[in-house]
Amino acid sequence: MAEETLRIEVRQLNLFYGQVQALRNINLQVMSGLVTALVGPSGCGKSSFLRTINRMNDMIPGARVEGQVLLDGVDVYGTMDVASLRKRVGMVFQKPNPFPRSIFENVAYGPRIHGQKNPAELRDLVEQSLRQAALWDEVKDKLHRSAYILSGGQQQRLCIARALAVGPEILLMDEPASALDPIATARIEELVHQLKSQYTIVIVTHNLQQASRVSQHAAFFLAGELVEAGTTSDLFTAPKDRRTEDYLTGRFG
Amino acid sequence: MSLRPSPFHDQLESLQQDVLKMGTIVEQALGDAVAALASGDLERAQRVIAGDDELDRMEIAIEQTCLTLIALHQPLASDLRILGTALKLVTDIERIGDHAVDIAKVAVRLDAEPLIKPLVDIPEMAAVVRRMIRECLSAYVRRDPALAREMIGLDDQVDHLYSRVFRDLLAEMIESPDKTRQGAYLLLVAQYLERVGDHATNFGEWIVYMVTGERVDLNA
Secondary structure, three states: OOOOOEEEEEEEEEEEEOOEEEEEEEEEEEEOOOEEEEEOOOOOOHHHHHHHHOOHHHHOOOEEEEEEEEEOOEEOOOOOOHHHHHHHEEEEOOOOOOOOOEHHHHHHHHHHHOOOOOHHHHHHHHHHHHHHOOOHHHHOOOOOOEHHHOOHHHHHHHHHHHHHHOOOOEEEEEOOOOOOOHHHHHHHHHHHHHHOOOOEEEEEOOOHHHHHHHOOEEEEEEOOEEEEEEEHHHHHHOOOOHHHHHHHOOOEO | OOEOOOHHHHHHHHHHHHHHHHHHHHHHHHHHHHHHHHHOOHHHHHHHHHHHHHHHHHHHHHHHHHHHHHHHHOOOHHHHHHHHHHHHHHHHHHHHHHHHHHHHHHHHHHOOOOOOOOOOHHHHHHHHHHHHHHHHHHHHHHOOHHHHHHHHOOHHHHHHHHHHHHHHHHHHHHHOHHHHHHHHHHHHHHHHHHHHHHHHHHHHHHHHHHHHOOOOOOOO
16 A cells, blocks of 8 residues: 555544634645654644544534545545544554553453454464564563553554554554654654555654654644645745745744 | 744854855956956966965855754754755855866966957956856845846856857967967866856856745756
8 A cells, every 4th residue: 555545635624622713624635655744833733633533522522523534535524433433543642641551451452342352363463563563572571561661662652553453544643752752752753654654644743853754745734724735845845835934944933 | 923033043144144255255256367367467366376275164164054054953944945055055156266266377377478369258258257146146145036047147148258259269279370378278268257157057046946945947
């Protein structure tokens, strides 16, 4: 699935939290086989936007969505079942949030609730997911110890393994490295690079250098609007909109 | 949202002043070299040759500043283009400086011997390329891509003059073989000036890129 095909198409999306409009008329296409970065200042709506893709905003009281989020042409706000949507669209959060269980159980948890009961297959799946998350070699001898013995960077890769274990097609990452040191950050970025051929990845990041390192497409959000989207290289070297220019050159007060 | 100045942007501004200063020195050196050639003023030619070390030092200092600012600030968008452009411009400016030295060296080699005939087209070529350099520097400071494009149009005049000088000197040399040595040196001078026009054209193209983000080939 390395070729670039249209995976997610967002059409005229508006998001309201009660009376407050958090996103205004967003139109964006996300392609498979590459990483799309969402950048913008705090409160610009980039995380809110990310969360509309797997309907995480549904859990917020008063949240209301207008418009369409088409996943392979099917509106996720239509008749699609939310549990099956979230199986297809995995998410990794800013702060590593392993369950208070063993390393093994953290990864096995998802497949189990989705019906995987065969212990041998489950073991294989856990190993495969941990390998994909570049964590296997570091944890293979302590699979049954608590996830909390791991470092922050390892915990974050565990959360990625946990997301991969249920076999998603799309991976949403909300500032996945913002709580990590530069070495752990580099490992996450390397991982994103490896995973992009198999998964469609959308990543929110405050860190412009990170966006430039990991993504091929980028979208700039400001005050609930999508100001500009394009290839990361075009957006970061020659943005078309003055507001993008001012943000990228740090000229916003 | 208001725009705020930053120490980084002050440093960018000062970098551009350094590029401007280097460009101004080179334009003057080119003028001096051609004047020294036309008048047989060897002392003036030697001054141009001696001045090249300072230009080389300026080039290195500007490059170093660019690399430091890139490493420390990881600039994007127009800030990145300003730095990338400065890195390219100093190379073109330094080459123009080298050609000024080349011309001064011809003046020294000719050792104030009487010229086959008074220089007309070569000083005219020099005047056009110096005007190109001055307009480059104005366009750079004013961030004016239109002026840069207009300046590049002057390169056609340079090419035209070069063809004429070439033809005339060739004819002289065929007619009077004793003028061949001097003729060959003057041909070199014309070629140096023609190259200066090409460097000025590059300069203009980089200004267009710096301001608009668009890489153009305006010399096609």
